[in-house]
Amino acid sequence: MKLRVSQTQTTKQKFSSTLRGWLPILQANLDTLVETLEPFVEENPFISVKAGSEIPEKPFEKKNIFRESAKTSVSDTIEALTLDKKSLFQTLYEQVNPPLFPTEKSQRIAYEIIENINAEGYFEADALVEIAHTLNVKETEVEKIRQRFAYLEPLGVGAQDVKEAFLFQLQDLTLENTLYEMAEKLILNFDVIESFGKEPLFHEALNIIKRFHNPPAIDFLEEEKEVVPDIFIYTIEGAIEVRLNDTYYPEVIIDTEGVDESNSFVSQKLKDAKDLIDALEMRKATLYKIGLMIIEYQYDFFFGKAIKPMKLKDLADDLGRNPSTISRAIAGKYLSCARGVIPLKQFFATAVEEDISNSAIKEYMIELVKHENKQKPLSDIKLLSLIEKQFNVKMVRRTITKYRQQFNIASSSERKKLYTLVG
Template sequence: MVVALGHKVGQNQRLSLTPGMKESLQLLKMPLPALLDFIDQKIAANPFLDWKDGAPPSALTRLSGFAQDAADTLEAQPPSTAYSLLHQLAAQHATELEQRCALAILDALDEQGRLPIPPAEVARNAHLPPGLLEQVRQRLLRLEPYGVAARSLEECLHVQLEEQGEAHSDMLAVLAHLPLLASRGAAHLASVAGLPVQTVKDLLARLRGLDPFPWRQAEGAQPAGIRPELIASKTETGTWAITLPDTPEEAIRFETALITRIRRTPHARTPPADTQDMTAHWQAQARWLMRALPRRSRSLLAVARHVLHYQAASLDHGPQALRPLSMVQVARALRLNDSTISRIVANKYVQTPRGTLPLRAFFSAALGANTDTAQASGAARACLLHLLESETAHRVRSDQDYAEALRQHGFSLSRRTVVKYRRMLGIPSSFERMQAWQAGTVRPA
């Protein structure tokens, strides 16, 4: 056997993110309370930055819960991800037993937000109904941040794809064989999935834009509760106006007077080189923040206006009027990357006459292949929930009955899809609902 040493020269292209670019991407994803905390830390560490009035304006503090008084610090601390999930579940009118199931699931999660043990074992340990606990887990999966309480990485990503309307057959085929990527590479994965290699590479690039650890990321960002940053209001002409009423960049001052004083310092009193370097660093950081904040506001407003104008019917008539919309569609319309859209939409809420809603709620997958005529899956789920809520003790309908009822409302769904949506909504089977009515307990809908 002959062993030879050699070398070769080659070229390749790849995107390299600078620290400034990484921070800009983080700014896009931050909710307003976390953003104000980030700005306050920058101001505390940079003499060239300050709040115009010495503190954040009252309008922003009302929106964010930002605390200036030490006595209010405990109350104003952003709640944990677990608290946020329980708060969202309670807003869906979860029963006391369902909330106990949610607590048992959240207590069993590992540091990545996965459920490492079977749901049946969690139910047995907590003395809870296994079927109901699994239904609650399915609901937790689809609350912000999407994918918490998943049993695996594949399930976590699958839920995020569903919520973004991108869980099509090619993507699911790649997701089903994802473990092959690390051991055998993209070419082998493409062969097993029965797809062209380039298609698989494009789908993998999209998967990389998802969040594999939503619990860990959310905990690191200290997510605040449901606080609207956008306002949707109807104008006199009957159209919807989407506004971003108060932006942090308007409340920050760049201390140009300090720069002037430094420049006027006599040459004999020139500070040492390390001080000059730190001064230059502070100025660069200040200028970056003054540019990055307006970009965040413009991007958020542009995405929100496009999404909410497209979904104006749902603002008028509720979620049953949702139209199919994916983040890829919005990205193409605004000429942005779909991962950028995902960051902009994350943890952002809009105040509407129908309540405060997550911006993500206006994205929904299409029920049909033709997106021009298809209806949104979110609209179908809202219609199903409305039908289930009108159920009485004398008329408990089966999944097939609801499939027929939905067809009369324009939603062509199979019984299997109705079962899937019912479980996503945390609604028990018709047999369990009938038993609940006969027992005289509150219906778990």
């Protein structure tokens, strides 16, 4: 049954007359809402704004996100874990796919390895035995999978120490044998590196090593922009519940002590203050209804499926709003659920055709690669042909190449080499 929200004509008129003057409030991100209200406060001597409390503790622990995502397809995971800035763990998680991790077993081991990589990008060595015990596999199997992290981004991630991280990064370079061997020798003998100062190619090799990242995840140690979700989606025993982030909303306080409310100036300012409060409440109401409609259109997504095609106009029609108003309402807004913190705009997948989303095509492309002939991997031209036939659409090869690169899938020639390597 559709979750359509019926409204009276009076409510619509109130929305139009009030919110038209407060569109910046609707458009503002939750974390900048207090700043957006400042001009209104400066013009009104009878109101003040109290900032909301800090964002509540995230109800979805990182480990639970990974566990849940492990049960879904690769494309679901990548669609779901979209943040303002991807974390190290999300970046790694997106790369756990064929050809480096071609089987469900290898992927399970990779997920566990990720869980035991610290913020600097190093693997906690004592976790190897625990992983083997947890998954009931041999320690050598875990180590074999860990070695494949040498081919992931950021380079060096998954190494046990600085030397190994540098060796991982060295493997990614194409160097002449003599220069490669000198760089490798310097890394292995890092504690006495000065003793090689007079050897040929010492300075060239040292300059290469100086460019390596230490720690491997140094780029991820920078302070990330805080993403404050407007909407929380909870899935409890098969039921879905929508909640707003009420605790973060600023509070508008009206102070009329000692003033004559019958005065025309005071009366007008009090009306403006109440309109401001109405605008904040209508912002909440609009986003709550958007949350309900996202559940209606994307219900299966919250239980592990892919995002479906969803048009902004469809949502606007169902809510009785102008598409431009809904566009403002979702701009820069986030939804938090068991599958990650997701921009609302992510649910409005661009459709290649009326009922075909980019995510569906990406899903099919990944399945093709997953089950391809390891001796003869599918070229982008062949992938294009199969996709066009499956969905009855016309596309260009560079689009397939772009999709493949988005998922860190190597070219057919590179995949063939990797299949040989991990076979």
